[in-house]
Amino acid sequence: MITVQKIRIDFPILKRKIHGNNLIYFDNAATSQKPKQVLEAMDDYYLHHNANINRGVHLLGEESTELYEKSRETIASFIHAPKPEEIIFTRNSTEAINLVAYAWGRVNISEGDEIITTMMEHHSNIVPWQILASEKKAKLLFIPFDKDGQLDLEWLKNHITHKTKIVTIVHISNALGTINDVAKISNIVKQINPNTLVLIDGSQSVPHIAIDVQKLHCDLFAFTGHKMLGPMGIGVLWGKEKILNSMPPFLGGGDMIREVFLDHSTWNNLPEKFEAGTPNVAGAVGLAAAIDYLTHIGMENIRKHEVELTDYLLKQLLTMKGISIIGPKEAEKRGGLVAFSVDKIHAHDVAQMLDQEGIAVRSGHHCTMPLHSCLGLTATTRVSFNLYNTKEEVDYFVKTLKKVQSTFGV
Amino acid sequence: MDLYREEILEHYRNPRNQGKISKPSTKAHVGNPLCGDTMDMELIINKKNGKDIVSDISFKSDGCAISTATGSMLTEKVKGMTLTEIEKLTKDDVLKLLGMDLMPNRLKCALISLEVLQKAVVDWRSNAKIKIHM
Numbered sequence: 061m062i063t064v065q066k067i068r069i070d071f072p073i074l075k076r077k078i079h080g081n082n083l084i085y086f087d088n089a090a091t092s093q094k095p096k097q098v099l100e101a102m103d104d105y106y107l108h109h110n111a112n113i114n115r116g117v118h119l120l121g122e123e124s125t126e127l128y129e130k131s132r133e134t135i136a137s138f139i140h141a142p143k144p145e146e147i148i149f150t151r152n153s154t155e156a157i158n159l160v161a162y163a164w165g166r167v168n169i170s171e172g173d174e175i176i177t178t179m180m181e182h183h184s185n186i187v188p189w190q191i192l193a194s195e196k197k198a199k200l201l202f203i204p205f206d207k208d209g210q211l212d213l214e215w216l217k218n219h220i221t222h223k224t225k226i227v228t229i230v231h232i233s234n235a236l237g238t239i240n241d242v243a244k245i246s247n248i249v250k251q252i253n254p255n256t257l258v259l260i261d262g263s264q265s266v267p268h269i270a271i272d273v274q275k276l277h278c279d280l281f282a283f284t285g286h287k288m289l290g291p292m293g294i295g296v297l298w299g300k301e302k303i304l305n306s307m308p309p310f311l312g313g314g315d316m317i318r319e320v321f322l323d324h325s326t327w328n329n330l331p332e333k334f335e336a337g338t339p340n341v342a343g344a345v346g347l348a349a350a351i352d353y354l355t356h357i358g359m360e361n362i363r364k365h366e367v368e369l370t371d372y373l374l375k376q377l378l379t380m381k382g383i384s385i386i387g388p389k390e391a392e393k394r395g396g397l398v399a400f401s402v403d404k405i406h407a408h409d410v411a412q413m414l415d416q417e418g419i420a421v422r423s424g425h426h427c428t429m430p431l432h433s434c435l436g437l438t439a440t441t442r443v444s445f446n447l448y449n450t451k452e453e454v455d456y457f458v459k460t461l462k463k464v465q466s467t468f469g470v
Numbered sequence: 471m472d473l474y475r476e477e478i479l480e481h482y483r484n485p486r487n488q489g490k491i492s493k494p495s496t497k498a499h500v501g502n503p504l505c506g507d508t509m510d511m512e513l514i515i516n517k518k519n520g521k522d523i524v525s526d527i528s529f530k531s532d533g534c535a536i537s538t539a540t541g542s543m544l545t546e547k548v549k550g551m552t553l554t555e556i557e558k559l560t561k562d563d564v565l566k567l568l569g570m571d572l573m574p575n576r577l578k579c580a581l582i583s584l585e586v587l588q589k590a591v592v593d594w595r596s597n598a599k600i601k602i603h604m
Contacts, residue, residue: 406534408505408579413474424505438506467474468535469483 062361068448070095070353081418084453089234089264089397089444090422091286094350098289101349102342112338114315128341131348132331138351139281140272141298145330148297148304149339153263154184156282156297157228159334160259161188163307168257169225171197176219176227178203178211179434180236183427185228185261198225202430209236209387209394213248220252227258231265235428235442236387237370237394239265246277257303263287264395267446268366270359279303285343290350294343297334304330311336362447366396369445369454373398376458382470383461386435397444399426402461404470407439413464414441419457474535478568481539486546491528496594500586507533507579509541511586515553515594522553529586534579536572541583543567553591559584 068074071093076083085093105127111120113128129144136144150156165188169175175189179202193200201219204212211229220227227249232239246258259280265271267288273281280303285294309316309327313336318326327333354362371391377383382403388394402410411423423441425432432438443457494512501508514526527545531538544567548556564584565571572580 406506408507408534408576409474409536412536412576416474438503467479 062357062365062447064365064448064450067095067357070097071448072096074448078418078420079416084417084419084449084456086443086445086449086453086457087420087422088267088446088449089287089426089442091292092267092289092446093448094289094291094346095353097353098291098346098349102291102346105342105345110341113341114332124341127345128339131344134348134351135296136298138271138355139266139283139298140274142274143301146298146301146304148299148331148334149344150282150295150297151293151340152286152295153261153282153284154295156284156295157184157259157261158188159297159310160226160257160280160282160299161192163310163334164257164303165189165192165196165226167308169193169196169198172223173198173225174201174219174221174223175199176201176203176216176224178205178229178240180205180209180211180233180238180428180431181228181230182234182261182263183429184263185230186430189226189228203229205236205238205434208389209233209238211238211240211245213245216245217248217252220249220256222253224249224253224256227256228261229258230261230263232268232395233387233428233431234264234397234444235399235426235431235440237397237399238387239269239393239395242278243276250277264397267354268359268396269363273298285347285350288347288350289353290347291343294340294347296347301330304334307334309336310334313337315339357447365447366445366449367391369449369451370394370396370398372451373443373454373458376454380458380462380465382465386437386440396446397442399440399442401437401440402465402470405464405468407441409468410441410461410464413467414457414460417456417460419460475569478535478539481542482535485529485531485538485542487528487542487549488530489528491526496590496597498586498590498593500582500589502533502578502582505534505579507531507537507582509533509537509582509586511541511545511583511590513587513590513594524548524551524553524556529583531583533582536568536576536579537582540564540568540580541586544583544587548587553595556587556591559588 073093109123111124113125132147133144136147203216242260249256258278260278262283266283280299282297286292316333316336318328385400407423424439491512495515497512499510510530512528513524516525529541529545531541
């Protein structure tokens with residue numbers, strides 16, 4: 061059980077007024093708000109422990125390094141990674157995925173090889189593969205989904221061949237809300253081709269459900285701090301030690317080397333091999349503080365709360381005329397977000413009118429143009445929940461949405 | 471200020487200057503694939519007192535209320551204007567029509583109609599130049 065009112069006190073921004081109304085922040089899939097515990101941890105770092113890591117013999121350098129590495133351990137525990145060295149800090153999920161495409165993809169993909177992703181992916185898990193496939197003259201294939209937003213796993217089984225080098229899937233779709241059974245998918249892939257690399261995009265799942273990367277049977281897993289109460293500018297790539305060790309570096313520079321000579325350099329061990337340059341230590345500290353906050357409340361409790369809100373919203377939207385939701389109709393089958401279109405009213409106008417009442421939603425294609433194209437839509441409006449949202453906020457949203465419809469005379 | 475005041479909604483529900491023009495002097499199309507706003511305009515340009523003027527104009531819009539309403543208001547405003555006057559129109563003139571300032575996210579919606587209009591005029595000018603040189 062979570063006590064939402066107690067949680068809301070930890071998020072000062074929720075007291076803001078928007079055009080004279082209370083803020084109703086329903087855009088969590090885009091980014092989450094931050095509790096003061098995260099902000100205080102980051103301030104504390106800069107106020108009392110700031111120094112570059114690994115370099116200094118001096119005390120501040122030691123403290124900074126210890127905080128950075130402790131953050132890495134916190135993250136490893138949170139997703140049940142076997143070792144902290146398997147946690148690579150990046151700027152965000154996009155960079156984590158690009159790291160795999162450049163470091164693993166460049167040396168392992170050749171002409172005629174195949175990469176499989178899905179029609180429901182975020183652009184960050186399509187574009188890096190398009191760039192790689194184009195460079196290497198490889199084929200990029202897309203698993204289709206049905207009208208309930210479920211991936212066609214029979215299609216997948218029929219399309220994995222000895223040439224399939226990578227299968228990469230989003231865990232929870234940021235537009236459909238679909239929760240893909242990535243453990244099942246990983247097993248399907250490995251059974252047919254054990255050498256195929258499986259990469260999961262966990263950007264929308266890690267913030268909202270308990271994750272155990274070992275139980276997902278994937279090789280690599282990417283996620284980002286700012287969607288899980290952490291700061292922007294910090295993301296994570298988890299990878300099996302064996303895989304990461306087999307990869308050449310991503311970015312070259314300081315920290316990722318062991319020795320530098322004029323004609324060659326040798327690489328550092330994991331995780332440093334993939335962390336060139338001065339890292340975002342404050343960001344790592346902030347992300348660890350966010351994880352502590354989430355753990356304290358409990359991921360199962362958070363999930364339960366968001367399912368209740370999603371169910372409450374869905375039941376109302378499904379009875380309203382002129383509203384079409386995309387993705388699964390049952391709350392248990394989806395993440396805590398609902399994207400929908402409104403008959404005869406453009407998504408921008410819907411979002412704008414909601415904003416005038418203090419309600420923050422996102423409108424557009426949510427970085428999933430192929431998905432929207434597939435559904436014959438250009439833009440949808442999306443509500444996405446977090447642990448601090450309430451049923452009362454949903455009530456006000458529904459009331460306002462009905463007002464939007466009547467204002468436009470539909 | 472209420473963005474969706476009655477005047478804007480009225481222009482959205484009943485946009486002026488709809489429908490096709492037979493034998494337009496020039497036409498243009500602009501689309502924003504990111505949000506689905508598209509607009510087409512057709513113009514009739516005649517000479518009056520030695521100046522080129524827009525004597526008739528129509529537009530077709532497939533977009534949000536802001537872009538459609540602005541298209542309706544703008545086409546009303548420019549009927550009878552000279553091409554030179556149209557070329558001098560700025561984003562501030564468009565915002566004056568709407569009667570408000572817009573945040574950057576929605577500014578593009580409002581400016582689509584100005585973009586189409588000025589594109590049509592530019593196209594007509596360059597075609598006219600080609601005719602003179604022939």
